[in-house]
Amino acid sequence: MKISDVLTGILLAIFGLAVILYAQTFPPIPGQDFGPRAFPSIIGVGFVLCALLLVRNGLRTQSRAAWLKLSDEFRSSHSVFRFLLVPAAVIAYILFSDRVGFAVFSVIFLLVLFLSFGVRPLTAVIVSVLGGALIFYGFYSLLHVPLSWGVLEPLI
Incomplete structure (x- = not known):
């Protein structure tokens, strides 16, 4: 495109x-x-x-x-799905992050995106968990951004 x-x-x-x-x-x-x-x-x-x-x-x-x-790639429904998945994930975050929690949602968010873009499952899981944890730590602990704990709130 x-x-x-x-x-x-x-x-x-x-x-x-x-x-x-x-x-x-x-x-x-x-x-x-x-x-x-x-x-x-x-x-x-x-x-x-x-x-x-x-x-x-x-x-x-x-x-x-x-x-x-538009390039020829956009004639494929799979490419269009992957293209639309990114804004859909952002909208899902806006709608569900308070209930699910930032840490859990960010891992799910990254995992779904990695898998849909063809990253190997084991690599996707490892990078999603580590990436989600690092992003949470950076925003919550270093920048003091109040993030929702969601389903993890009973554990804190």
């Missing part, structure tokens, strides 16, 4: 603006100069700046090229 830099830039700019606008809804933390709005807003500005560069370069180099061209 070939996506024009112009289209990618437009989508990235929309996403960056959405991140900036949503970050402004975060409540300030009393006694701190920088609150929870700062980091997401900086990232959103970075997205918008990159988007502007993409659009500029895309307009210079591909003035008449198609904005979207």
Whole structure:
């Protein structure tokens, strides 16, 4: 699949603006100069700046090229399934992570994605468990992000 830099830039700019606008809804933390709005807003500005560069370069180099061209791979239903599985997994995380818990869901999330993309089962299980544990540790312990324990809550 070939996506024009112009289209990618437009989508990235929309996403960056959405991140900036949503970050402004975060409540300030009393006694701190920088609150929870700062980091997401900086990232959103970075997205918008990159988007502007993409659009500029895309307009210079591909003035008449198609904005979207599907490759032969997208004629396969298995490829389309794998393509749609990633956003479906993100939506499932949004819907079920509080009940299931971040640690368990991240392992399941990674395992399903690895297996669907053809990773050998043993490798997929090992990397999913280790990856999920490392991601949980990084966010929960190092960054102090409050993550849901879900089904593991009785164990803590």
